[in-house]
Amino acid sequence: MSDATILIIEDNEDTRELLKYNLAAAGYEVASAADGHEGLESARATLPDLILLDLMLPGMDGLEVCRRLKQNQETARIPVIMLTARGEEVDRIVGLELGADDYVVKPFSPRELSLRIKAVLRRTPGEDNGPDELWEEDGLRVDFGAHTVDIRDERVPLTATEFKLLSELIRGRGKVQTRDHLLDMVWDTHFEGYSRTVDTHIRRLRQKLGDFADWIETVRGVGYRFKS
Missing domain, CATH: 3.40.50.2300 (Response regulator)
Incomplete structure (x- = not known):
């Protein structure tokens, strides 16, 4: 129940x-x-x-x-x-x-x-969605337990899906993650042919990350990589 x-x-x-x-x-x-x-x-x-x-x-x-x-x-x-x-x-x-x-x-x-x-x-807030409870670098702070993201002490309002996507990228930082992998991990299923959905969420996530947008790198023809 x-x-x-x-x-x-x-x-x-x-x-x-x-x-x-x-x-x-x-x-x-x-x-x-x-x-x-x-x-x-x-x-x-x-x-x-x-x-x-x-x-x-x-x-x-x-x-x-x-x-x-x-x-x-x-x-x-x-x-x-x-x-x-x-x-x-x-x-x-x-x-x-x-x-x-x-x-x-x-x-x-x-x-x-x-x-x-x-x-x-x-996969809603309250779960441990990342490799540690807290990850921080150069002013970007991600609290996986509290499900929050802050940039230089300013809260960044992410949707649950955007937070899950960022968490997955950080979990595999330094490694290329394909669109199909991200669909499987973030949406818990594979939507055949829906790779554009990943691209759209990445674009919105970059917009919200501001100065840290380029930490999400595009690997053409493959997927995305979060800087190590």
Whole structure:
């Protein structure tokens, strides 16, 4: 059983109630919202441990909700699993690039969703995501236990996925890490053909690292390397 809180943002009442029933039976605390605006307000007010986010929402779609969640420092680290009946590759890529942690296509089995939720929650803040509890060099400080990054004592707001990616790069610093390896390690699965997702997250991570951006080196045709 789990004491984690999950927020469901889903406009279809039948789907929403089914999700609530199954998640409550699995031991989760469950909150729900029927549209994007209500979901955003609920996320900001309750700061759940994970959000199940439908893509096709009235008023504000799931992609926009995800974008706003990841732009807000208070909600940026909340993991998001997108739910949608649309299975086109472009939708999956856009969702992942916006910071979603996983993507489940309807119809899905309760067991499949439960396994996805557990996998995402395993890599959320509070875990030891790096080689040591604390790593620091030249003003860049990464606290793996607290899941925080500081540059010259200024906090850098990273999403859970960005922090996991930085941690993986630091863990293998000095070694070239392929895009496929990073997909496997950061997203806990391999999204065939989704190497652009890694590139997008690397670009955003570099932007947030500022003066330390060039510590993430591109190895053309292979992947990335964090300076040793």
